[in-house]
Amino acid sequence: MLRRAVTVPLVVLLTGVVWLTLPLWLIGAAALSPFVPGHWRALRLTWLLVVALTAESLLLVVLLGTWLASGCGRRLRTAYWEGVHYDLVQGTMWLLFREARRVLHLSIVTEGPEPDAHPGVPLLVCCRHAGPGDSFTLVHALMDWYDREPRVVLKDSLGWDPVVGTVLRRIPARFISPGSGEDLEDQIAALATDLDGNDAFVIFPEGGNFTVERRARAIERLTGLGLHAMARRAEGMLHVLAPRPGGVIAALDAAPEADVMMVAHTGLDHLNGVRDLWRELPMDKQLVMRWWQVPRAEIPEGREERIEWLYDWWQHIDDWVEQHRPEDLSPGRWRR
Template structure:
């Protein structure tokens, strides 16, 4: 029933809504222009209107192309072959390039990278563990991996994102996994992650967010409480000392390490938009006029310890390092020279 609702109701609705928006675009443009002087910020309503129309247009066009590929693949019989998988990766890369180019221009954003890039060791698969905070950080990370470093990401993401029709269709055709943070019955979370991380080749990047959710102060407190409930009081004290990140949940990350024994690990921190925790925060900051800094560390496989307990200690140690980097590189602390 859910599959039918997503594919046969939501997807056509997006296409129809996009057509209606373009037909009535002059009216929306006049309304947004009239509202803009009444709202704080520079032409806030016009900027948001353009991004909304751009996103829906990209989504509707992509859905039509995906339908054509499904027909061309023999009504889906060959849709998971390497040939069609490559086409889908190219489509996603092109789509994200268009949207990010406009988002950076309209919202006045700049993205800078620092540290060792994940193309430093070409020909080696990588496991990417990223801090999760701020709006759109997962899309920014995927865009960076595909556009700047020519990697084909395999993504672990929450099943709620499957309600976006385009994301739902695309990520059921390329290697990805929709998961629930606390799965009930059926295949357990770690085995799903291990299956997705198996068979990585030299241009693959397995992407996981070990914190399990976007950073908020409430989630940080819950993570600390969870560690105490599990009797992991020493880890809880270490989590209390980290003020910018959530305590990592190591199970999925360790399962990926075991399933990809030849992969290096890339750890990613970022700052710039992580202080935007609510929709009200995002609205207040528009247009953002911000610099997003992404810091990359690549750890060769030989430097990663063996054994579950040693790997948990290693991951917590890196998360403490990421927490310290975020504290030292907050946007308000970046001097003009550093930017």
């Protein structure tokens, strides 16, 4: 609460200052653009930052209004107000992705089962974690294409963003702190309990965004734990981290009626930092998301069998990424 009491006014104040000085920002970005590679790169990035900052500030003002209208927060966790907050998130993300597609020339292609393929069945969504903003893209697709209400597990550090920290404390979600000593599997199980037919529990089994360095550390960790068979399987996967099965198994146990949705994506996963993003603007890229729905009857029951099943799927995702990676990326650059 104290953290948001500091960050919320700062964001709103910063937005006001940016809009008051916006002509200067736009003139400066336009003047800089001829000296920067890429067509109007500086101007495009400036505009996107202004849009994102404005959307965040407006949403914070609306969130204050919902808090007051819900009896100063007393009814916020009711089904009605949770639905209101999901609608607010969906509308804001629609705006941001619309601007990203328009300004960055970014397209998003979704492949997989139709949204009504299994109506009324709750989903456990296991997604590859790589590239900038893939968690936001996944949530956007779940809400916009599949018409689902996501329940998200994410690191506590993301709660520093005032909108994320506010909204995700008003809808079913969990901030977790790896290394804090808390039982993370219990927290995951609690969030995955009592899913209804339009819910989607979201988890990233790799536990972090893919980089070559993290891949090597994950293999070393498995070897150090004496899990040599799992380490060998991880060595055979070039584009994903070795999945950590504990959270997935906890979610499966907590939601025995749910199907599983496996998600792979490629197109932006070679962008590992601000320098990569700057180099690629305007992107003119296509992000492809591939979904596979796994019926509950096809999921094994035993723990060891489920670990093997999860590794099999992650190998399948790795193979799919290998086959669908962007053509303009050479293998050397991709694996850098």
